[in-house]
Amino acid sequence: MTDPILEVEDLRTEIQIDGRWLPVVDGVTYSVRPGETLGLVGESGSGKSVSAMTLMGFVGRRRGQRLSGHASFRGQDLLGMSERDLGKMRGNDIAMVFQEPMTSLDPSFKVGNQIAEGIRLHQGVSRDEAMRLAIEAMDKVRIPNAKVRADSYPHEFSGGMRQRVLIAMAIANNPALLIADEPTTALDVSVQAQILTLLAEMRDELGLAMIFITHNMGVVADICDRVAVMYAGQIIETGEVRETFADPQHPYTERLLASMPRLRGERRQLEWIPGTPPGPAGFAEGCRFAPRCTHARDVCLEPTTLLEIGGGRANRCTRDVEWKEEVAG
Amino acid sequence: MSTVTSPTVLEATGLEVSFPVVRGGHRTTVRAVRGVDLSIAAGETLGIVGESGSGKSTLARAVMRLIPAEGAVELLGTDVSGLSEREFRAHRRKVQMVFQDPYSSLNPSLTVGQSVAEPLKVHTKMSGPERRSRVEEVLDLVGLRAEFADRYPDEFSGGQRQRIAIARAIILEPEILICDEAVSALDVSTQNQVLSLLESLRERLGLSYLFISHDLAVVRHISDHVAVMYLGEVLEQGPVDRIFERPAHPYTQVLLEAVPEPEPELQRSTTKRVLEGEIPDPTNPPPGCPFQSRCPFAMDVCSEPMPVVEIEGGGISRCHLHTSGPRLGGAPLASLDDAVATQEQQETR
Numbered sequence: 001m002t003d004p005i006l007e008v009e010d011l012r013t014e015i016q017i018d019g020r021w022l023p024v025v026d027g028v029t030y031s032v033r034p035g036e037t038l039g040l041v042g043e044s045g046s047g048k049s050v051s052a053m054t055l056m057g058f059v060g061r062r063r064g065q066r067l068s069g070h071a072s073f074r075g076q077d078l079l080g081m082s083e084r085d086l087g088k089m090r091g092n093d094i095a096m097v098f099q100e101p102m103t104s105l106d107p108s109f110k111v112g113n114q115i116a117e118g119i120r121l122h123q124g125v126s127r128d129e130a131m132r133l134a135i136e137a138m139d140k141v142r143i144p145n146a147k148v149r150a151d152s153y154p155h156e157f158s159g160g161m162r163q164r165v166l167i168a169m170a171i172a173n174n175p176a177l178l179i180a181d182e183p184t185t186a187l188d189v190s191v192q193a194q195i196l197t198l199l200a201e202m203r204d205e206l207g208l209a210m211i212f213i214t215h216n217m218g219v220v221a222d223i224c225d226r227v228a229v230m231y232a233g234q235i236i237e238t239g240e241v242r243e244t245f246a247d248p249q250h251p252y253t254e255r256l257l258a259s260m261p262r263l264r265g266e267r268r269q270l271e272w273i274p275g276t277p278p279g280p281a282g283f284a285e286g287c288r289f290a291p292r293c294t295h296a297r298d299v300c301l302e303p304t305t306l307l308e309i310g311g312g313r314a315n316r317c318t319r320d321v322e323w324k325e326e327v328a329g
Numbered sequence: 330m331s332t333v334t335s336p337t338v339l340e341a342t343g344l345e346v347s348f349p350v351v352r353g354g355h356r357t358t359v360r361a362v363r364g365v366d367l368s369i370a371a372g373e374t375l376g377i378v379g380e381s382g383s384g385k386s387t388l389a390r391a392v393m394r395l396i397p398a399e400g401a402v403e404l405l406g407t408d409v410s411g412l413s414e415r416e417f418r419a420h421r422r423k424v425q426m427v428f429q430d431p432y433s434s435l436n437p438s439l440t441v442g443q444s445v446a447e448p449l450k451v452h453t454k455m456s457g458p459e460r461r462s463r464v465e466e467v468l469d470l471v472g473l474r475a476e477f478a479d480r481y482p483d484e485f486s487g488g489q490r491q492r493i494a495i496a497r498a499i500i501l502e503p504e505i506l507i508c509d510e511a512v513s514a515l516d517v518s519t520q521n522q523v524l525s526l527l528e529s530l531r532e533r534l535g536l537s538y539l540f541i542s543h544d545l546a547v548v549r550h551i552s553d554h555v556a557v558m559y560l561g562e563v564l565e566q567g568p569v570d571r572i573f574e575r576p577a578h579p580y581t582q583v584l585l586e587a588v589p590e591p592e593p594e595l596q597r598s599t600t601k602r603v604l605e606g607e608i609p610d611p612t613n614p615p616p617g618c619p620f621q622s623r624c625p626f627a628m629d630v631c632s633e634p635m636p637v638v639e640i641e642g643g644g645i646s647r648c649h650l651h652t653s654g655p656r657l658g659g660a661p662l663a664s665l666d667d668a669v670a671t672q673e674q675q676e677t678r
Contacts, residue, residue: 043516043517043518044516158607158608159381160607161607188380188381188543189380189543189545189584189587189588190380190583190584190587190603190604191380192587192589193586193587193589193601193603193604194603194604194605196589197601197603215516215517216589217591218588218589218590218591218596219589220591221589221590221591221592221593221595221596222589222596222597241593242593242594245591245592245593246593255518256517256518257591259517259518259521260517260546260591261517261521261544261546261547261549261550262546262549262590262591263545263546263549263573263585263588263590264573264590267549267550267570270521270524270525270550271521272517272518272519272521272522272525273518276486276488276518276519277516
């Protein structure tokens with residue numbers, strides 16, 4: 001197996017609110033290899049996006065924010081890197097695709113120019129060469145008639161086509177790592193299927209490592225090799241997708257999967273997790289999921305650790321898999 | 330079709346909504362809803378699914394008379410389509426609506442109690458104390474504490490706000506609740522809590538729902554009947570289990586295949602048919618079936634008017650594949666004469 005291209009260790013992002021430092025991301029550890037997709041999954045406020053934003057330098061470096069831990073990308077220390085160096089790396093070795101394809105593009109510039117600009121900035125090629133590479137990238141993401149479409153403005157594209165433009169922009173500088181933050185959430189389901197297929201093709205063709213941030217367990221099942229389930233700023237379970245979905249080790253993962261309304265099989269009573277996820281000011285002592293967990297016991301008040309359990313899997317549940325005996329059926 | 334014993338609470342026939350638009354400097358019209366028929370029986374949920382541009386939200390607004398529409402709408406057996414705005418007011422309270430965004434649908438400067446009581450002020454002559462006690466009653470119905478009435482919306486989570494919006498929508502005891510993407514902005518756990526609330530209200534209050542959503546799994550869960558819309562038209566309609574287990578229309582089939590399920594084996598094993606291309610320009614839809622430009626089974630006949638074919642197991646599909654007309658293959662020879670006859674009929678039409 002190839003070495004990881006990105007290794008994140010004990011990443012912690014804190015934000016100061018009313019004089020208190022609140023851990024939005026709290027001790028997150030993961031790694032990604034070339035050609036591999038890691039899913040970061042969780043509900044809103046779980047810290048899945050902030051953890052990626054911290055790596056990219058968007059969070060954690062301003063006043064009222066602080067970060068700690070290690071993140072090494074191809075042996076380079078991302079967290080210690082100057083903003084300037086990190087800026088060079090963004091959009092070059094590490095590319096990003098976000099949820100909102102409308103707001104990530106400048107409405108007043110033709111899309112070809114917007115893609116070419118990024119290429120010129122990072123590769124220092126001529127204007128003409130940059131445009132040629134931009135059209136090539138648009139072609140690669142299967143935008144029909146790329147040469148003509150390069151001359152169009154963002155509003156002349158549909159949501160799905162705009163997302164393709166952003167993916168073209170992301171891959172134009174031959175990145176090694178792609179961070180995709182809810183890239184299909186705003187799209188229709190048939191367009192989502194197109195974009196998921198495209199991202200998987202790009203990953204395989206270019207040997208990209210990919211971090212895929214989503215709240216949708218179906219999307220994780222579709223495109224990710226490994227998954228890290230986040231709750232209240234922490235990873236509570238991680239492992240290979242098939243194994244994790246087939247046999248979740250943490251009660252939160254089990255509940256999250258059980259809550260998904262299904263398209264196939266018998267129509268069952270809907271299930272849910274009582275209560276709502278806590279904000280960083282209200283994280284419980286010990287296990288943060290315990291207040292909503294039907295399997296919580298006194299032992300869950302003790303501090304938790306993400307324990308390796310073999311097979312590349314890890315579980316933060318203090319009760320290990322003991323809780324499973326209490327699951328009916 | 331289903332054996333409808335309960336009375337029909339809502340029946341729309343030939344519903345049409347057109348908007349004037351300017352395209353490339355020319356005035357033209359978009360037919361956002363094109364000849365839609367639908368009906369909902371008492372206590373039943375009709376789910377409407379479709380992607381952006383399908384006209385599903387426009388359809389809801391037309392039923393609510395929030396926008397002008399052509400065609401007939403009957404509420405509890407009364408044709409309301411010809412009524413003036415004043416005459417319609419008495420009927421308006423029978424149909425209420427819950428929208429997607431719980432953060433913008435409540436007035437932030439009003440207390441929850443004031444927001445929920447607003448319809449009572451407009452439609453009834455209740456006194457202040459009467460309204461207050463009715464507000465507390467409906468808050469209880471949606472699972473919120475009475476004292477929440479004195480708080481402001483920004484103190485509540487998305488799920489609680491949606492409960493407040495539902496409380497306001499049911500305070501006049503409507504017959505029909507139109508839910509337009511009502512749970513789409515919520516996390517799955519909260520979404521399920523709200524769906525379960527809607528289900529229990531249906532039982533307790535005998536409500537009927539017109540439930541509009543892009544989320545097929547959610548629609549499958551809550552609906553009795555489902556209509557699938559594309560470019561302003563209903564392409565398939567029928568009982569929920571038949572639609573999801575045996576979708577007849579190619580569009581429904583592809584749409585269902587596109588939904589990623591939390592089953593890694595299934596997601597990786599199936600060779601998915603990915604729907605290529607995009608929804609056609611609504612100002613210039615193709616003649617006949619609106620889906621033909623993306624349909625893997627498109628034939629010449631698809632530019633003819635769409636048929637309405639009854640499907641075994643209930644409901645209809647508007648697809649020539651199900652007529653005795655030309656098929657891709659596998660049709661019995663004996664049907665050839667019929668096919669030719671049908672073809673001729675269509676051509677003379």
